[in-house]
Amino acid sequence: MxxxxxxxxxxxxxxxxxxxxxxxxxxxxxIMMLVCIEVMLNAVMLIFVAGSxxxxxxxxxxxxxxxxxxxxxxxxxxxxMVVYLHRRKRTVNTDAFSEMKG
Amino acid sequence: MEQIIxxxxxxxxxxxxxxxxxxxHPVHAILxxxxxxxxxxxxxxxxxxxxxxxFEVIIYxxxxxxxxxxxxxxxxxxxxxxxxSPHWKEWLPAVILSGVxxxxxxxxxxxxxxxxxVPAAMPTIREVAVSLFREHGLAVELISLQLLFxxxxxxxxxxxxxxxxxxxPFQGEGRGGDGVDLSMRHxxxxxxxxxxxxxxxxxxxxxxxx
Numbered sequence: 578m579x580x581x582x583x584x585x586x587x588x589x590x591x592x593x594x595x596x597x598x599x600x601x602x603x604x605x606x607x608i609m610m611l612v613c614i615e616v617m618l619n620a621v622m623l624i625f626v627a628g629s630x631x632x633x634x635x636x637x638x639x640x641x642x643x644x645x646x647x648x649x650x651x652x653x654x655x656x657x658m659v660v661y662l663h664r665r666k667r668t669v670n671t672d673a674f675s676e677m678k679g
Numbered sequence: 680m681e682q683i684i685x686x687x688x689x690x691x692x693x694x695x696x697x698x699x700x701x702x703x704h705p706v707h708a709i710l711x712x713x714x715x716x717x718x719x720x721x722x723x724x725x726x727x728x729x730x731x732x733x734f735e736v737i738i739y740x741x742x743x744x745x746x747x748x749x750x751x752x753x754x755x756x757x758x759x760x761x762x763x764s765p766h767w768k769e770w771l772p773a774v775i776l777s778g779v780x781x782x783x784x785x786x787x788x789x790x791x792x793x794x795x796x797v798p799a800a801m802p803t804i805r806e807v808a809v810s811l812f813r814e815h816g817l818a819v820e821l822i823s824l825q826l827l828f829x830x831x832x833x834x835x836x837x838x839x840x841x842x843x844x845x846x847x848p849f850q851g852e853g854r855g856g857d858g859v860d861l862s863m864r865h866x867x868x869x870x871x872x873x874x875x876x877x878x879x880x881x882x883x884x885x886x887x888x889x
Contacts, residue, residue, distance in 0.1 A: 609700075612708055
């Protein structure tokens with residue numbers, strides 16, 4: 578380890594909570610919500626890789642690769658849904674899609 | 680030396696992420712996020728995980744971010760003046776929640792007993808690959824199935840609904856139905872053509888008739 582594990586954990590926590598705060602603040606825009614979810618998943622990947630380096634185990638890197646595949650599947654589906662919703666109402670504002678509101 | 684590079688890259692990643700989530704223009708936000716992802720990839724390389732670093736650059740910064748850019752440009756979403764950016768009142772609870780969470784995390788991590796550094800032998804790429812395909816083969820199959828489902832779902836969601844009733848009637852471009860154009864067409868029809876030209880070719884007739 579070139580730096581202590583705690584510093585990497587603090588960096589990952591900073592990135593994760595930045596993504597969380599951005600997700601809460603940008604809750605009207607679908608694209609920016611997806612971008613903030615990307616930031617959060619990236620921070621989780623950093624924790625996996627740091628654990629892999631700390632304990633010399635390959636499983637952390639493998640799970641980071643799995644997270645990457647999961648993210649690509651999630652992003653492709655979510656962006657297809659964004660295109661579909663934009664075709665329906667010509668907007669990506671989440672407040673416009675409130676048909677199920679009681 | 681590596682410590683200094685790590686802290687510089689960490690600062691770059693955090694600043695680029697802050698700029699990305701506070702940027703009002705979606706394309707600029709994606710580009711700031713690409714900067715953050717590149718510095719994260721270099722951090723992965725410093726952490727002796729070159730496979731993850733390369734995949735981060737290729738898949739994250741290369742494929743996913745370009746997919747975002749593609750969708751933003753296809754749907755023409757790069758207009759920050761449309762009022763989708765959050766007001767400062769919407770930033771307030773997010774900033775409070777993030778600040779409290781980060782402070783709690785830092786307190787927990789700093790007060791934790793620092794474990795002694797274990798001189799661990801880092802797995803090489805060959806060992807990672809062997810472990811991936813021997814011990815986690817089922818997970819690889821599940822991930823590939825998930826990617827296939829995502830592909831089918833994206834195709835289903837993205838297909839065009841061809842509804843002939845809702846389509847506007849086809850009109851030839853450049854013809855307003857004025858008398859001059861009609862007279863040109865009538866003049867052309869006296870020409871010994873085998874059949875009158877269809878409706879959509881009015882501009883071609885208008886160009887070649889004088």
